[in-house]
Amino acid sequence: NKQIILKNYVTGFPKETDMEMVSSSIKVKVPEGSKAVLVKNLYLSCDPYMRLKMTKPETPTYFTEYPLGSVITGYGVSKVLDSEHPNFKEGDLVWGTTRWEEFSLITMTKMLRKITYTDVPLSYYIGILGMPGISAYVGFFEICSPKKGERVYVSAASGAVGQLVGQFAKSIGCCVVGSAGSKEKVDLLKSKFGFDEAFNYKEEHDLDAALKRYFPEGIDIYFENVGGAMLDAVLLNMRDHGRISVCGLISQYNKDKPEGVHNLFCLVSKRIEMKGFLVFDHWHLYPQFLEATIKRIKEGKMVYVEDIVEGLENAPSALIGLFTGKNVGKQVVVVAHE
Ligand code: NDP
Secondary structure, three states: OEEEEEOOOOOOOOOHHHEEEEEOOOOOOOOOOOOOEEEEEEEEEOOOHHHHOOOOOOOOOOOOOOOOOOEOEEEEEEEEEEEOOOOOOOOOEEEEEEEOEOEEEEOOHHHEEEOOOOOOOHHHHHOOOOHHHHHHHHHHHHHHOOOOOOEEEEOOOOOOOHHHHHHHHHHOOOEEEEEEOOHHHHHHHHHOOOOOEEEEHHHOOOHHHHHHHHOOOOEEEEEEOOOOHHHHHHHHHEEEEEEEEEOOOHHHOOOOOOOOOOOOHHHHHOOOEEEEOOHHHHHHHHHHHHHHHHHHHHOOOOOOOEEEEEOHHHHHHHHHHOOOOOOOOEEEEEOOOO
8 A cells, every 4th residue: 555654844845855655555354343444545635734734743833733654644535445334335435534545444434425426527526526615615705795796806816726716706796806826827717717807926026016907996805825925915905894815825834934914904994804714614514515516517607627646656746836836726636546
């Protein structure tokens, strides 16, 4: 059973040598009466929060760290090979928390969901129909209370979450602008995801001026994925009573000391509501989210772009690529085809 383990706690930018591929044996039957399931992992997800779990324990990241030498855990789509759990049987397709290995014996079965709609790409269950999907849904609809005609700005807009926020915002008649880190991504935002405007933030010397160009009347809603200088520039361009949904701050995850934010007084002067959220508090909304999103996919009203890498051995570099913007769309690793 090939596995990827965390070899060193990460400081600064993650390196491939912080992870290692090892091999071990695994039982081919689930121990009787154990309530566990044995799965073959098909697709594994690379998500930015995983970097925070690689930070040494004494650093406060608010995520429980991976124990050193342990197999990396994360979201995945898997096929059940054997089960002692009444809710799962051999042949079932499932998604949820698994490990970065070929086969996993899963005892935490409450983190697994059976896949009922199998007529969409199965990898969607770690993207548009999985954790990033419901994050976009909750972070936009629940946190921002959006209204038709409002002006919405999304950073890291072509990624796993951002591309969906843009599409949700368009679906209710908002005007949406996104930023991303390459021409290819900017083109995707406009041609594929229906953003009204998009720009490459890496080509802008002055983010404040760029935002003024795209939002001459200011921003009603900001969906925050990156933090740092971008947040500071956004604060200057928010409208009175604007809302900021803080989904993530990826520009800060590799820094020992997070950067300061200078323009916080805008929260006061403009009466802005800025609210963070963790998707884990909102799983009760998953059934309604799944039904609505499946319907929109089947009607051709929502699309999803994935960046698919083949082979478990390539998972570490794929994860690291999230922090250089190498991924174009949701980063997926294929471990095995069904
Ligand atoms: P993405 O698929 O968007 O991948 C990460 C992207 O972030 C990269 O492609 C890159 O795009 C951009 N990026 C990387 N480093 C920087 C940087 N220094 N400055 C600006 N942009 C950078 O990831 P996700 O969609 O999965 O995640 C987006 C955000 O949402 C993250 O902050 C993540 O932590 C957060 N998140 C939060 C959840 C919650 O429950 N609150 C749940 C899920 C995700 P580019 O080329 O455009 O720079």
